[in-house]
Amino acid sequence: MPQGNCKCGGADCGPVGAVGFFRATNHGVPAALADALEARAAAFFAMPLADKLEHASARPLGYGNKSIGSNGDVGWLEYLLLSVSSGHGSFSLPPSLRAALDEYTAAVREVGGRVLELMADGLGLDRTALRRMVQVAGSDELVRVNHYPACPLASGVTGFGEHTDPQVVSVLRSNRTGGLQIMLRDGRWVPVAPDPSSLFINVGDSLQVLTNGRFRSVKHRVVAPEAGQHSRLSVIYFGGPAPSQRIAPLPELLRDGEQSLYRDFTWGEYKNAAYKTRLGDNRLGPFEIPTAGMEPSNSDHHCSAIAAVQPPPPPPHVGQVY
């Protein structure tokens, strides 16, 4: 686990500030829980499509295939998206999968909470300041299980298009199949080597705002496995606040004269706005307050210099997953 030694009063916030992404080892989630969930999830995704679609009734929660959100984003994957706080939603899941999900989610949620405590410590905040935003009654915590079968069509096919996570924090685990890539601040995409024994932590847009840009949300995407490779299976816990939670830079973090880079909003407003955009859109853009000399966060201009010399990523190229 990170040791909480990130003193972000200064310019250097370490990997959290520079990249918005890091690996947690020795996190305490028993491998047996992740293995059990992986096996149950694999059995679920191996069911006939018609059976899986029976679990798709609670959109946007439930089973999804290829379509991500309702604005035309597609990827070579199928998934289950569930609400943690409302008992994983109203639809039924195979009981053994539900039990495995409940056990795994409880453990990984604890890791998310501890990471937020360490981050708060590092920022000089009250230790529980961030954790209690996402782990209170009514908070909007989600868990997502993604399955990316090998794609026989071509290599380099988009599994999950580039995006930042809108929540405060995300905790990701995958099986041994790679495909996840993150964007560095200079616009370069780098692959993340899969490591089922580690958890990967993403800073979300809301944490970027709460820290007034000291921590930056990380753009990431997934390239689907090629023909002959094993499927990729990932499980992500998203720590989101209650809909009425105000998202604004924490006053304790603002130095003398430091202005907020964002106009105030609630998590409910931001989530609604995010649902109306495409995955790769700069969702924080409309909430930024332009200031002289400010580097736009996560915006498309941010990497325009790099984009000029690199070919654009391949367009989504998907067919029926099953």
Ligand SMILES: O=C(O)CCC(=O)C(=O)O
């Ligand atoms: O599958 C992965 O590794 C990442 C998926 C992801 O970014 C997401 O579900 O938001």
